Amino acid sequence: MHPYRSVLYMPGSNARALEKARSLDADALILDLEDAVAPEQKLAARGLVCEAVRAGGFGARRVLIRINGADTDWGADDLAAAIAAKPHGILLPKVDDAEDIARAAARLGDAEIGLWAMMETPLAILNAARIAAAPGVQGLVMGTNDLVKDLGATPGAARSQIMTALSLCLLAARAHGVLCIDGVYNAFRDEGGLRAECLQGRDMGFDGKTLIHPAQLAIANDVFAPDPDQLALAKRQIEAHAAALAAGTGVAVVDGKIVENLHVVTAKNLLARAEMIAKRAKDAQG
Structure with a gap:
């Protein structure tokens, strides 16, 4: 990508x-x-x-x-x-x-x-x-x-x-x-x-x-690049959702908001976009 x-x-x-x-x-x-x-x-x-x-x-x-x-x-x-x-x-x-x-x-x-x-x-x-x-x-x-x-x-x-x-x-x-x-x-x-x-x-x-x-x-x-606060929140959402699944509760809360699977998908897409941009920058330097 x-x-x-x-x-x-x-x-x-x-x-x-x-x-x-x-x-x-x-x-x-x-x-x-x-x-x-x-x-x-x-x-x-x-x-x-x-x-x-x-x-x-x-x-x-x-x-x-x-x-x-x-x-x-x-x-x-x-x-x-x-x-x-x-x-x-x-x-x-x-x-x-x-x-x-x-x-x-x-x-x-x-x-x-x-x-x-x-x-x-x-x-x-x-x-x-x-x-x-x-x-x-x-x-x-x-x-x-x-x-x-x-x-x-x-x-x-x-x-x-x-x-x-x-x-x-x-x-x-x-x-x-x-x-x-x-x-x-x-x-x-x-x-x-x-x-x-x-x-x-x-x-x-x-x-x-x-x-x-x-x-x-x-x-x-x-x-059009994700900012650091967005990325930090995305990581916390992914971690909280994984922890909830592991605990068998199925419900994760981050900053007072419920995190569902759709939020995790969005979070993962955001992190993937950041990685893609970082790779482009590295390739440009190399």
Whole structure:
């Protein structure tokens, strides 16, 4: 397993940015051939990104390539080139239904590459369960900017305008055992706003957040990691529940609250997440 607390978009047309990505403290990188690349730079960006992926050197970071849509002049060749480059994953934009995933999956052959879906259209949200269940899908990525545009909504700090969409995608991801990554926070210099939105996403259940600037990495990594108090409580819950079972009482109490099996499952998941993050940090140093 691998953490996805921080998932940073990097423009595929910028060779310096691609090189810098190898040293950034990101859990995952999205090397972008779509929105971050002007039409006249698409072919060059494809070459830069695929060369960078083949060259490696990204350490413990997971590397995804976001290709252009299948309905564009570049989509089919982007997909072929990305498959040949063998990243950890390929991020498909403008996914509307499971059939979009199936068409890409059919071209993978024996390549062990995960497929990720951008959830950025109203139709994608309505079909979230089908998309999350599609064979080969590893995760859903919220495309909140495009979603707001398509809805004709006015974005607000609490994101109430898109809360239904966020929740539906989370439900679909959890129902089918795939990852779900929150959308970007556009004001990259607004640390307070970023932290608040990361906290909101974490408390909803997102696995991490997509980011648009390296300056956002530290906050996302901090917020989406379990804090020491949470970990200490989780350990006490597990120990108290085990002691209760051993004593034959079946009832454990920690800090005045009953601890049931469901709490133990949550506690163990939290400890496993902490171990996963610690391993990622160790791998990055090594």
